[in-house]
Amino acid sequence: MGIIDTEEACRLVGRTAAATISTAAYVASTGDTSYEVSANVLVTTYSSGTFTVTCSYTDDSGTSRTLTLNFSNSAGTIGTAIAAADAFTGLFQHIRCKGGTTVTIASTGTFTSLTYNIGASLRRLAN
Numbered sequence: 001m002g003i004i005d006t007e008e009a010c011r012l013v014g015r016t017a018a019a020t021i022s023t024a025a026y027v028a029s030t031g032d033t034s035y036e037v038s039a040n041v042l043v044t045t046y047s048s049g050t051f052t053v054t055c056s057y058t059d060d061s062g063t064s065r066t067l068t069l070n071f072s073n074s075a076g077t078i079g080t081a082i083a084a085a086d087a088f089t090g091l092f093q094h095i096r097c098k099g100g101t102t103v104t105i106a107s108t109g110t111f112t113s114l115t116y117n118i119g120a121s122l123r124r125l126a127n
Contacts, residue, residue: 011119014044018051021105021120031099032060034125038090039069039105041082042117050083051109053090053118058101067093069105082109082116092123 012019021039039053055067068080071088082088097103105120 011117013117015107015111015116015118016114017111018109019107019118021118032096033099034094034096035103036092036094036123036125037067037069037103037105037120038092039071039118039120040090041071041088041107043082043085043088043114044117045113045115046083046085047113049110049112049114050081051107051111052080052082053105053107053120055093055095055103055105057095057103058098060096060098062098065095067095069093085114090121092121094125 010021012021037055041053053069055069057065057067059065070078070080070091070093071082072078072091073084073086073088078091095103103122107118
């Protein structure tokens, strides 16, 4: 499988609460399609709180799925929870979507006292 194109959501900055990455969710092609999905988070101020970033989609069997994305912090530790002032680099994960359905990236958790920037990437793969 090769990458045939890249679609990028907008980057949101200065967030202090849960966020959906884009105002218009990605729409999968008319046929079932494979994607690599990832996000990037920069926590600029942090006192407390913890959150994750999810990818919601419908798989090629028609089942709704919510995938919790993985990140590496600047020390190289891999995990899903974001709970420090640091740069969190997302690891690409492969999903298979039912044609004509949406893919949505969102942050979720406890946003007690933190500020962050977030962006996402969705790469469509050749089938």
